[in-house]
Amino acid sequence: MTAPRTLLDKIYDRHQVADLGGGDMLMYVDFHLVHEVTSPQAFEGLRQRGIGVHAPGRTLTVADHNVPTLNRGAGILDPESRAQIEQLQTNAAEFGLPWIPLDSVDQGIVHVVGPEQGLTLPGTTIVCGDSHTATHGAFGALAFGIGTSEVEHMLATQTLVQKRARSMLIEVEGALGFGVTPKDLILAIIGRIGANGATGYIIEYAGQAIRDLDMAGRMTVCNMSIEAGARAGLIAPDETTFAWLRGRPHAPRGAAFDAAVADWRTLASDPGATYDKTVRIDAAAVEPMVTWGSSPEAVTTIGGRTPDVAAIKDAGRRAQIEQMLAYMGLASDQPLDGLAIDTVFIGSCTNGRLEDMRAAAAVARGRHVAEGVRALVVPGSGHVKAAAEAEGLDRVFIDAGFEWREPGCSMCLGMNPDRLSPGERCASTSNRNFEGRQGPGGRTHLVSPSMAAAAAVAGRLVDVRSLV
Numbered sequence: 001m002t003a004p005r006t007l008l009d010k011i012y013d014r015h016q017v018a019d020l021g022g023g024d025m026l027m028y029v030d031f032h033l034v035h036e037v038t039s040p041q042a043f044e045g046l047r048q049r050g051i052g053v054h055a056p057g058r059t060l061t062v063a064d065h066n067v068p069t070l071n072r073g074a075g076i077l078d079p080e081s082r083a084q085i086e087q088l089q090t091n092a093a094e095f096g097l098p099w100i101p102l103d104s105v106d107q108g109i110v111h112v113v114g115p116e117q118g119l120t121l122p123g124t125t126i127v128c129g130d131s132h133t134a135t136h137g138a139f140g141a142l143a144f145g146i147g148t149s150e151v152e153h154m155l156a157t158q159t160l161v162q163k164r165a166r167s168m169l170i171e172v173e174g175a176l177g178f179g180v181t182p183k184d185l186i187l188a189i190i191g192r193i194g195a196n197g198a199t200g201y202i203i204e205y206a207g208q209a210i211r212d213l214d215m216a217g218r219m220t221v222c223n224m225s226i227e228a229g230a231r232a233g234l235i236a237p238d239e240t241t242f243a244w245l246r247g248r249p250h251a252p253r254g255a256a257f258d259a260a261v262a263d264w265r266t267l268a269s270d271p272g273a274t275y276d277k278t279v280r281i282d283a284a285a286v287e288p289m290v291t292w293g294s295s296p297e298a299v300t301t302i303g304g305r306t307p308d309v310a311a312i313k314d315a316g317r318r319a320q321i322e323q324m325l326a327y328m329g330l331a332s333d334q335p336l337d338g339l340a341i342d343t344v345f346i347g348s349c350t351n352g353r354l355e356d357m358r359a360a361a362a363v364a365r366g367r368h369v370a371e372g373v374r375a376l377v378v379p380g381s382g383h384v385k386a387a388a389e390a391e392g393l394d395r396v397f398i399d400a401g402f403e404w405r406e407p408g409c410s411m412c413l414g415m416n417p418d419r420l421s422p423g424e425r426c427a428s429t430s431n432r433n434f435e436g437r438q439g440p441g442g443r444t445h446l447v448s449p450s451m452a453a454a455a456a457v458a459g460r461l462v463d464v465r466s467l468v
C-alpha cells in the first residue's frame, strides 16, 4: 500500500519530470499565463538566444495592469503603459502566441480570464509572472507566481525548477455568519497567522466552510494566500468545481469531460495524509473585517480599533505600528467603524467576479453613494461585465452613483489612470494595502465587496450588517 498523499503531493508527483537532487525537481507546467508587466525581458531573452516558445498552445497573453478602464476606444494615453501593452502584443505575434485584444469580451485580469476560459483545470500546474496566480488553486490546480527569469525559462521549456514546499492545512470548520464573506474569512486567516505565517508553505484550505464556498469565494480565498506568505493555496476539486467548469471554452467536452471528472475525483487528499502544519479556524467566529495598516495582517473586525500603541511591549513592533498608523492618518486605539472615506474601489482579481458584483449591488440597490465619495466598480473581465449587465447590475450601480468601468486591474495598483491622490482614504476590495499601492500617499482599507458598497453609501467605514 502506498502512503496517504495530499492533493499537493499528487500534483507534484504528476508533474515531476526529473529529480534534480537536493530537494529540487524539474516540474512540467501545464499552462503559462502572460501579462504585460513581467514578460518583456523574458521575450527579449528568447530573442537574444534565438529560440522560440516551446508550447505556444499552452500559453496565453493578455494585458491587464496598464489598461485604462475608461474611454478605451481613445487608446492608451500614458506612453509607458501603451508601450508595454504594444510590446506584449508584438511579442505574442512574433512568437505565435494567443493574444486577447483589449476590445475583446475575453479580455480581463489574467486570474479572472484563466478560470473563465476553462484553462484552469484541477490537478494541473499553472504559472504566471504574477504573485496572485495562487487564485487558480481554487480549482485544485497548483498555481504560483514566478519571476521574469522564470518566465523566460517557462517560455523556452514549459518547465521550471522547483523545491517541494512544506504543506499547511487550514481547516475552516462551521459556517460563515450572516453578512460575512470569503474575503472576511481570508483576512481573518491572515490576521491570525500573519503576513509571513505561511512562508515556505503551500496551503490547502479544507473544512465545511470551504466546501460551502462557491468558486468565486474559493478564488478570493486562494488569491490572498500569497498575502500570508504562502507560495500557493489549494482547494480540493469537488462537485462545485466540476459544475463550474462544464462547458467552459477550453475545458474538456462531452465524454472527455466525464473522464476528466473521474480523474479529478481522485485528487483530493487521502484520509490520513499528513501536513507539516495545521491551523484550525472557527468560521462562525469570523466577522466583517477591515485593515487599518499597510500590511494585510494589520486587520481587525469592523467593530474593532487600531492597536493601543502604549500597550505594545516590543519596541520594534511598536515603532512599526506607529509608522503604519502615521501613514494611514490614524490614531492609536481608534475605532474603525465610522471612519470617513473618500474613495471606494470594487474590483481586482480578489473580488472582481460576478458574485462580487452581485454582493456589492445588493447593498447599492435603492441607495446612493454619499456626497463627495468617488466609487468605482470595475469588473474583472469582459465576461463578468457582460453577465453583470445582463442582470442589470450596471444600472443598479449607475443609479446609485457608482462609476461602471471597463475590465482591468484598475485601482488595485497604480499602473493605470485609476489612482488615489496623496492622503486619500479608500475602502478597497483588492488584496494589498502597501504604502502607495493605489497611488503615492493613498490610504487603503481592505474590505469585502459588500463592506465596500456599504462604505460608499455611508461615506465611512460601516458594518454592512447594520444596513440590512
Ligand SMILES: CC(C)[C@H](C(=O)O)[C@@H](O)C(=O)O
Pocket (backbone or CB within 6 Å): 037, 038, 065, 129, 130, 131, 132, 145, 413
Ligand atoms: C505587477 C505584478 C508583477 C504584481 C504581482 O506580482 O502580483 C501585481 O499583479 C500585484 O498585484 O502586485
Ligand code: SF4
Pocket (backbone or CB within 6 Å): 064, 065, 109, 111, 130, 132, 348, 349, 350, 408, 409, 412, 413, 430, 431
Ligand atoms: S488585480 Fe491587482 S492583485 Fe490582481 S493581478 Fe492585477 S494588480 Fe495584481
